[in-house]
Amino acid sequence: AQKVTQAQTEISVVEKEDVTLDCVYETRDTTYYLFWYKQPPSGELVFLIRRNSFDEQNEISGRYSWNFQKSTSSFNFTITASQVVDSAVYFCALSEENAGNMLTFGGGTRLMVKP
Amino acid sequence: DVKVTQSSRYLVKRTGEKVFLECVQDMDHENMFWYRQDPGLGLRLIYFSYDVKMKEKGDIPEGYSVSREKKERFSLILESASTNQTSMYLCASSFEWERTSGNTGELFFGEGSRLTVL
Numbered sequence: 270a271q272k273v274t275q276a277q278t279e280i281s282v283v284e285k286e287d288v289t290l291d292c293v294y295e296t297r298d299t300t301y302y303l304f305w306y307k308q309p310p311s312g313e314l315v316f317l318i319r320r321n322s323f324d325e326q327n328e329i330s331g332r333y334s335w336n337f338q339k340s341t342s343s344f345n346f347t348i349t350a351s352q353v354v355d356s357a358v359y360f361c362a363l364s365e366e367n368a369g370n371m372l373t374f375g376g377g378t379r380l381m382v383k384p
Numbered sequence: 385d386v387k388v389t390q391s392s393r394y395l396v397k398r399t400g401e402k403v404f405l406e407c408v409q410d411m412d413h414e415n416m417f418w419y420r421q422d423p424g425l426g427l428r429l430i431y432f433s434y435d436v437k438m439k440e441k442g443d444i445p446e447g448y449s450v451s452r453e454k455k456e457r458f459s460l461i462l463e464s465a466s467t468n469q470t471s472m473y474l475c476a477s478s479f480e481w482e483r484t485s486g487n488t489g490e491l492f493f494g495e496g497s498r499l500t501v502l
Contacts, residue, residue, distance in 0.1 A: 278424060302489055314474065314493040360426060364489060371442070372491065374419075374426035 271296045273363050275375035282351050283383050290346040290378045292361030298322075300366035303337065303344045308358040308377070320344060351382045387411070390475050390494040397501050403462040405497050407475030414480040416458035417491065418442075418450060421472040430473075433458055434480065465501045473497045 272295040282288045294303065305317040318328060320337050328335045332349045348355055358379045362372040391406035409416065415434050419427040419442075429442030431450040439450050447469060451459045458477075462469055476491040 273426075275426075304489070306493075312472070312496040314476075314491075316490040316492075319489055362427075371417075371429060371432065372427075374428075376424050376426040 271298075271301075271363050271365055271368075271373045273361050273373055273375035275359075275361055275378050277378045278376065279379045279381070281381045281383065284353060285350050287347060287349050288351050288380065288382075290348075290359050290361075290380065292344045292346065292375060294342050294344065294361070294363045296363060296365055298365040298367070302364045302366075304362040304364070304372060305335065305344075305346050306360045306362065306374075308360065310357070314360065317346075348380075351380075353382050353384055356380060356382045388475055388477055388492050388494040390473075390497045392497050393495065395497060395499045397465050397499065399464075399466060399501060401465050401501075403465050403499065403501075405460040405462075405473055405475075405499070407458045407460070407477075407494055408456050409458075409475075409477040409492070410456065411477065411479075411492070412455065413477035413492070414455075415478045416452065417476040417478075418448075418458065418460045419474040419476065420444065421474055421496070427474060430460065462499075465499075467501050469499065470501045471499060473499060 274293045301322045303320045306314045308314045334347045336345045358377045360377045361375040364372050388409045417432040418430040421427050428444050433439045433452040449461045474496045475494045478491045
């Protein structure tokens, strides 16, 4: 069965610090998809990224970067020079190839960025 | 912009009441989902639907039922609400999954309905 673990339940940083949110997953499938979502205080989850299991290339989008390592079953998310607006709950999620759009979510990491 | 609208942001109900949570999406998505969000547990899938009148159980369907009579609307029903169903309920929708379509598999979420059962 698939499983996603976000060991950090809560992280607090000061603005401009870099912060990494950890995500470890378990799956028996060789083809799967990994996601990160952001949930701001308003409540609506916002899609950030999807990564395919056959593409281990890391990705950078502005201040956000993602490190995908199949060898350690991890898909970590780094925010560089954090800002107060980054304060949110972040969820990592996994979908197996034959599961369609059914996502298994981790428990979430609450990030608090203080001015 | 894709819009997923949940009918109520906050509800307070009594034990034993029947509760309806409504969700409407405006992007002609085939798939619709109901998740429950609890602290430390993340989001857990209750039910999903990949077509009108079709439904599949998720990880925690007990105590819930769903209805999808129209493509744009997906309702979650608590036949007899209990205190352990106090939670945040999130509806989501997406296009049909096709690996080669360029579809990111992205789920679009509503803002959530916070239900308190007394």
